Amino acid sequence: MLKKNEGIDIVKELGGIQNVEQAQALFEKRLDSDHLIRIRKLSQPEILIKIANAIAMCDPARVYINTGSAADRQFIRQLALNKGEEAVLPMDGHTIHYDLKEEQGRIIDRTFYIANPDEKISSLANKILRDDALVEVRTKMAGIMSGGTMVVGLYMRGPVGAAATNPALELTSSAYVSHSAEILYRNAFDDFEKEVERLGHFYTNIHSEGLNRAEDLPNARVFMDRSHRTTYSFNCTYAGNTLLLKKGNHRFSVDKAVYEGEGRELAEHMFITGIDGPDGRVTWVAGAAPSGCGKTTTAMAGNHFVGDDLAQMWIDESGSVRSINPECGIFGIVEDVNGEGDPMLMDRLRNPGSEVIWSNVLIDETGTPHWTGNGEAQPIRGRNFQGPWKKGLQDANGKEIPISHPNARCTISSSALANYSEAAEAAEGVETRVITYSGRDSDTMPPVWVAKNSDHGVAIGACIVSAATATEVGASGVKRAPWANAPFIPGALGDYMKAQFDFFGSAAIADGKRPIMAGLNYFLTHEARGGSGKKLLGEKKDVKAWLAWLEQRAHGDVDAIETPIGFIPRYADMQRLFETRIDKAYPEDLYNRQFSLYVDNILARIDLQIAAYSKEENIPPRLFDVLKEQRDGLVALKEKFGPIVTPEQLSNM
Known part of the structure; x- marks a missing residue:
């Protein structure tokens, strides 16, 4: 059974802030007057202690408390441009972001659950013991935001007031991550504490891209502390590794449902x-x-x-x-998005009126985004996820580089869609x-x-x-x-x-x-x-x-x-x-x-599942009962009709 608040809370250990008085003293020292006024609107002790410890650990030069106002959103957009994390495109409200070419997806080999010694972790995942994670975070995150700006956002993962919604802090030095969060999640600065009190919990996410260099990627990590519901991410830029409100917090929500949801x-x-x-x-x-x-x-x-x-x-x-x-x-993959199959999304991507962050697509000489499978005439040159590109360009292995990465994305508000x-x-x-x-x-x-x-x-x-x-x-x-x-x-x-x-x-x-x-x-x-x-x-x-x-x-x-x-x-x-x-x-x-029914294919699939799940602990017997029932029925069909069984044969049984 997963135990909450078991073991050292790493950010608290490294930040050294143990109580609200110490947190307020740090805010007095580290925040300017405007943002000190903002954070004083918060009073819930655990929220303040988490934010203070993240500041103490990462040591940013500036802390920006994002209230979700129009002015705050504009500050974040401009910060992303000033830092070079995004660039303006000709269509109003559109920007382009490029991840490191070596980091175009989730770094599953460098993603770990922080585990206590007796804690069970999925057999399909990586784990790191809490003491080892403490060393890693201390070594690689202490002072990582030096000279930079930490943006602090308070979000709801779901509508305010919903039974299954989850409050979450996002603390990041990446303006691109913060900009993405403003489109993908509900900034709930005014409701956050009320919702934390109602629900009895919140998630914390701490991220820094570091120096954003390819040579730092071997040291990139995503750590998820299930016990303290805190994520740590560093030396990475792809949103699946950095916007921890998304899949990082989804993991915590899975835990909450499985171990606290009581089957409901x-x-x-x-x-x-x-x-x-x-x-x-x-x-x-x-x-x-x-x-x-x-x-x-x-x-x-x-x-x-x-x-x-x-x-x-x-x-x-x-x-x-x-x-x-x-x-x-939506943080949506754009490959094969086109006017025939996705007319409503395509309309928002190709016409003015919506804010869009593009990532890892090709931008042609006119500033227009292009991607594989968009059903349009393709340019012969431009800039894409790996740098300057022209048709026929090959990588070091002689393989032709596509116009856009297969995991290229668009980030857009759901309310922009015609069928919203x-x-x-x-x-x-x-x-x-x-x-x-x-x-x-x-x-x-x-x-x-x-x-x-x-x-x-x-x-x-x-x-x-x-x-x-x-x-x-x-x-x-x-x-x-x-x-x-x-x-x-x-x-x-x-x-x-x-x-x-x-x-x-x-x-x-x-x-x-x-x-x-x-x-x-x-x-x-x-x-x-x-x-x-x-x-x-x-x-x-x-x-x-x-x-x-x-x-x-x-x-x-x-x-x-x-x-x-x-x-x-x-x-x-x-x-x-x-x-x-x-x-x-x-x-x-x-x-x-x-x-x-192609019976042999389905039987092979069932056998694969039986073999795989037989190696897992405590799989409910009901799964094997269902698979055996299906297998027996398919074998009987094959004996009667052969390996391919048509709907007509099934109807006449």
């Missing part, structure tokens, strides 16, 4: 979107996918956008599953009736299927397998991606899985309100279904039809074909939804290729 709370790597149904009905969907696997595209396919990356979920007193987005903006829903700021969240799980699966699962019950639904999430993406430095190949949340599960997988079974199977969920749980996969290729080539067997926009079917299935409006892995749609329903939702023909031959 989850923290998930999920989009949230609303789908229009018949007679004005809106059905809310939350869906998991690994980074770089289409969460933003799927979220934007909905009619009412709430979020594209993270979700906090809980069961309310009425028995409904409710969801909120901890964020209020004001429900995103509702403290009560949205009632969630559909849960989906997906990954980059080219050859195994059908485009959409619904679990037979909540236990089978948890198994879908537990068994995601996906091709690696550019979001992680050095990642390659196809790998397991449990719940698309595995990189962000701090504790034992068995503990997390139990929380999933407890939540979705909870008796507290009212009759008629239990979400359906489903798999999504729009990465099937032609060669995997009897054709040739690696082109997708469909288009990105097809997901609107799959989501529409799930919306109707959640309300019992459509029947389905039962299979050992769950329920798949009938052809007539999908043909109708393709026509009415995306004005597209859907031939029966394509349906048969997409929804036939």
Whole structure:
């Protein structure tokens, strides 16, 4: 069991500030009069002690208390420009940021959980013992902000007043990080202490980019102290390693849900979107996918956008599953974002009226951003993530350098989007009736299927397998991606899985309100279904039809074909939804290729999962029961029909 406040609080040890009186004395010494007035508006002891210790440890020349005012936001933007962390682009409100070319994703090999000696850490993660982390932070962070400015921000990860929202401090010397936080999170200076008192906790994030040199990257680290809910990040610049409000604090939220949520709370790597149904009905969907696997595209396919990356979920007193987005903006991958597949996002990226921070795209000679797969004419020269670029430029290994990095991003406020829903700021969240799980699966699962019950639904999430993406430095190949949340599960997988079974199977969920749980996969290729080539067997926009079917299935409006892995749609329903939702023909031959069960592939996937989870401690037996049930059913199908089983054969059973 995870113990809160166990062991030395590293920043308190290094800063030396033990009480409010010492904190106030430090503020008197280190803050100018304007910012001293601001911090005196705060009185909660633990907040003040954390901020004071971060100042004492990092030793900035100046401390800026960011209240979220228009003047403060403008100061931060200008600081980013003055430091060279961002540069102005011709379109009003647009800037470009480049990370170090060697740091274009999460540094998973240098990311560690700080652990107490007897503390269990996920088998998929790295850990460092607390005493060793103390030495590392003392050696590499003490005085790291010397000569610089520390910006202190007080944010809410979710709407103020929500049951599952989380307050968080962000203390950074990077104006780019602070600028990003202002777009992606809710500055809550005026409400922060009230929310901390209501919720009984807050997270702390301390970051410095150091000298921002490539030679410092071997010494870059991201440390996450689960016991004291404090993150430390240094010598790095990519937002996934530095904007610790995001995935760093998501990890703390996972811990909070697993070890304190009592089966009524989850923290998930999920989009949230609303789908229009018949007679004005809106059905809310939350869906998991690994980074770089289409969460933003799927979220934007909905009619009412709430979020594209993270979700906090809980069961309310009425028995409904409710969801909120901890964020209020998008830090979205732009590769393959184009006018055909992502018209609303593309409109905001290509037309005036929105604040956008671009990262690691190409900027041409006119100051226009370009990226791979944008569906537009590509320039032959410009500047991108590795420096000056021209078409045909090769790296040291003779490989052609693309126009933009595969993990190039845009940062933009959710409220800028045409399908943005004001429900995103509702403290009560949205009632969630559909849960989906997906990954980059080219050859195994059908485009959409619904679990037979909540236990089978948890198994879908537990068994995601996906091709690696550019979001992680050095990642390659196809790998397991449990719940698309595995990189962000701090504790034992068995503990997390139990929380999933407890939540979705909870008796507290009212009759008629239990979400359906489903798999999504729009990465099937032609060669995997009897054709040739690696082109997708469909288009990105097809997901609107799959989501529409799930919306109707959640309300019992459509029947389905039962299979050992769950329920798949009938052809007539999908043909109708393709026509009415995306004005597209859907031939029966394509349906048969997409929804036939390739039994040997699915059996291999099940066997992979059984072997992997058998090596883990305390995995709930229910997982193995579900997988055995599915395996036995598939073997029986193969004995009757052979290795490929069509929807018609399944219908006639």
